[in-house]
Amino acid sequence: MIAIYARQSIDKRESESIETQINKCLKLIDDEPYIVYKDKGFSGKNTQRPDLQRMLDDIKSKKIRAVYVYRLDRISRNIADFYQLFQYMVDNNCSFVSAKENFDTSTASGKLLMGILAQFAQIERETIQMRVKDNYYHRIQDGRWAGGPAPYGFKNGKIDDKIPTLYKIDDEISAVKLAFNHYEDDFSMSLGKVARLLESKGYQSRKRKTFDNVTIARILQNPVYAIADETLYKYFKMRKAKILNPIEEWNGTRAAAIVGKRVSNKNTRKYTDLSEQTVYLTNFRGTIPSIQFVKVQERLAQNQQIKRANAPTRMKELAGLLKCAKCEYAIKIYNDPKLDCYKNRGLHDCDAQFKSVDFEALRKSIRTKVIEVIKNLAERVEESERGYKKIEDELNELIEKRDNLIEQSLNNGKLERAFSNYIEKLQDQIEQKELQLSTYTPIKYEAFEMRHIEMELGDIEKAKEVYRKLIKRILLEENGDYTIEWKI
Numbered sequence: 335m336i337a338i339y340a341r342q343s344i345d346k347r348e349s350e351s352i353e354t355q356i357n358k359c360l361k362l363i364d365d366e367p368y369i370v371y372k373d374k375g376f377s378g379k380n381t382q383r384p385d386l387q388r389m390l391d392d393i394k395s396k397k398i399r400a401v402y403v404y405r406l407d408r409i410s411r412n413i414a415d416f417y418q419l420f421q422y423m424v425d426n427n428c429s430f431v432s433a434k435e436n437f438d439t440s441t442a443s444g445k446l447l448m449g450i451l452a453q454f455a456q457i458e459r460e461t462i463q464m465r466v467k468d469n470y471y472h473r474i475q476d477g478r479w480a481g482g483p484a485p486y487g488f489k490n491g492k493i494d495d496k497i498p499t500l501y502k503i504d505d506e507i508s509a510v511k512l513a514f515n516h517y518e519d520d521f522s523m524s525l526g527k528v529a530r531l532l533e534s535k536g537y538q539s540r541k542r543k544t545f546d547n548v549t550i551a552r553i554l555q556n557p558v559y560a561i562a563d564e565t566l567y568k569y570f571k572m573r574k575a576k577i578l579n580p581i582e583e584w585n586g587t588r589a590a591a592i593v594g595k596r597v598s599n600k601n602t603r604k605y606t607d608l609s610e611q612t613v614y615l616t617n618f619r620g621t622i623p624s625i626q627f628v629k630v631q632e633r634l635a636q637n638q639q640i641k642r643a644n645a646p647t648r649m650k651e652l653a654g655l656l657k658c659a660k661c662e663y664a665i666k667i668y669n670d671p672k673l674d675c676y677k678n679r680g681l682h683d684c685d686a687q688f689k690s691v692d693f694e695a696l697r698k699s700i701r702t703k704v705i706e707v708i709k710n711l712a713e714r715v716e717e718s719e720r721g722y723k724k725i726e727d728e729l730n731e732l733i734e735k736r737d738n739l740i741e742q743s744l745n746n747g748k749l750e751r752a753f754s755n756y757i758e759k760l761q762d763q764i765e766q767k768e769l770q771l772s773t774y775t776p777i778k779y780e781a782f783e784m785r786h787i788e789m790e791l792g793d794i795e796k797a798k799e800v801y802r803k804l805i806k807r808i809l810l811e812e813n814g815d816y817t818i819e820w821k822i
């Protein structure tokens with residue numbers, strides 16, 4: 335089925351009427367059945383148009399073979415949208431024809447143009463992102479709170495009923511002070527110990543009531559508690575953060591806030607490199623002296639390094655993959671060689687015990703399964719390569735046949751007429767095969783050598799690399815049974 339798409343915005347001067355658009359498209363269509371989709375009174379600036387959406391649904395359910403429009407800008411006035419819509423059609427084997435521009439994606443020049451369009455779309459997307467970002471930074475330069483829900487120690491509020499800010503909650507702020515003081519002073523202090531100390535004094539965290547490593551780390555890392563002066567400025571400068579306010583404004587009357595994507599994991603930021611982050615001054619005063627804040631950051635970074643140096647080696651190639659089947663949190667080795675669920679050990683919130691699991695036996699058993707899968711995968715890769723080759727051979731055969739016929743009929747009008755139907759049929763088949771090849775995705779596993787994989791698994795670093803490619807996670811039960819969730 336053919337789809338004819340017509341759109342007219344409210345501004346009538348800009349374009350032909352819907353009826354004209356449809357008629358122009360109809361001239362290009364022979365006898366094929368068609369459906370008309372029309373959005374009257376809608377602009378082409380976005381894709382929020384009822385009939386456009388309906389057409390996309392029909393394309394998805396493969397009802398539509400080709401979309402016809404009168405002019406390219408009927409489908410969209412925005413290159414990024416346009417390209418996305420076009421890509422959607424390609425994915426659903428639907429071609430796209432524009433009457434006015436004589437543009438047809440089933441031809442080579444149409445495809446070429448789409449390639450160029452794709453690059454413009456990318457540039458347009460990037461420009462928009464940049465503009466949004468600039469506007470955002472401009473907005474927060476007055477110190478307004480831009481971080482969403484208030485962090486521990488604060489509640490959201492508004493100055494003069496309009497500028498977002500944070501108000502301190504005294505009781506929580508004293509818990510924050512306590513956390514900073516203890517973590518700075520006592521060198522045997524860990525995040526877990528700080529958490530228990532706060533609990534023993536009767537403080538409660540917001541969500542879980544109890545504190546844990548993550549909530550404490552989040553508090554200790556947040557400059558929203560710190561007095562923003564020259565020292566703090568220099569600290570952020572050194573960590574390569576982007577700073578919105580000039581140094582003169584860092585005069586100790588405000589706190590600082592970080593915006594930007596979080597790097598290391600969902601919960602905590604990297605301690606050492608803040609180059610992806612932007613820092614700005616808030617519209618309220620800080621509490622923790624900047625020197626103390628900086629000292630605490632240095633200790634956090636140190637502890638992080640120690641942790642990183644220890645943990646992965648203990649867990650060998652299973653680092654990061656082993657999860658508690660009961661609560662799905664990470665399983666780690668706290669007490670070599672015994673395994674423990676992090677939610678049990680760290681958060682006291684899961685009762686799973688893995689004391690009876692033999693870690694070395696578990697590694698061996700998992701390795702056997704991985705090798706099995708890899709061998710199987712090697713067969714699948716070969717099979718898929720054979721499949722690709724077969725289509726390719728068929729295609730070449732068809733092309734040869736067609737070219738022969740064309741050659742024979744070149745100087746012979748009679749033959750030409752006799753062959754023309756057949757040539758056309760062959761051409762159809764050729765295009766069919768080409769399409770098949772272009773959408774054929776053989777399983778790619780060139781990243782590692784199948785044949786030597788068994789030997790390589792002896793090297794923990796290599797094994798880790800292979801495991802990461804193949805395995806999503808491994809759920810371990812208390813009795814040592816496990817389920818591997820594969821990525822493939």
Ligand SMILES: [Zn+2]
Nearest residue numbers: 658661675684
């Ligand atoms: Zn657990």
